[in-house]
Amino acid sequence: MTDSGKLHYFLGIAITRNASGLFLSQRNYAADILHRANMTNCSSCTTPADSRTKLDAAEEPFVPDPTLYRSLAGALQYLTFTRPDISFAVQQICLFMHDPRETHLAVLKCILRYIKGTLDYGLQLYPSTTLGRFPIYTTLHLRILHLPRDNLISWSSKRQHTVSRSNAESEYRGVANVIAKTT
Incomplete structure (x- = not known):
């Protein structure tokens, strides 16, 4: 080649x-x-x-x-x-x-x-120097965004196993899941 x-x-x-x-x-x-x-x-x-x-x-x-x-x-x-x-x-x-x-x-x-x-739509990637992985929490789903250099490269979404009674509870569950997965 x-x-x-x-x-x-x-x-x-x-x-x-x-x-x-x-x-x-x-x-x-x-x-x-x-x-x-x-x-x-x-x-x-x-x-x-x-x-x-x-x-x-x-x-x-x-x-x-x-x-x-x-x-x-x-x-x-x-x-x-x-x-x-x-x-x-x-x-x-x-x-x-x-x-x-x-x-x-x-x-x-x-x-x-x-x-x-919207045929002309696409994804614009910008040059940058930062790296990051940011969890975003919603009531029923946990989403992980991989943003190296301020550009979305991959994301995942997972339905949480239990229903939370509040957004705070949902966020605590999401943080616990991310920490468990990371370790």
Whole structure:
């Protein structure tokens, strides 16, 4: 193998160097997902999902082609590498990959319509000298953000095993979990 020079495109991620640092984009990959879903000419929407909609496995018709649903949901999971703005919505539709219903497909299509309007979005990485790992606590979830040089590199989210009665209790549990995991 030989050195081909500076990296510009890797595993579907385009890397552009600019004055601010590096810009990572999956524009071509997102356009391909829209093409596979036959939604290249769809109208766009302003949010990836309706926050008021509660997805469940209700008594409604199955998705006619669950294989296509699963394929698109998996493709959207890969797109979240440079598009953290769709992470929550994609995680919600992936909960029902085993038994997708029409409501789940409608939410998936809403995410695709959002992608259509935001094809040029990506992840900007800035040069910096700080390193860090910051836990963030919410009532039911513990999230760990890995931020070397002020740039989000990875994150994880884990549902806590017990329900807390207050935010303070939730934070204490989260701190205890992080300390236990670290040691």
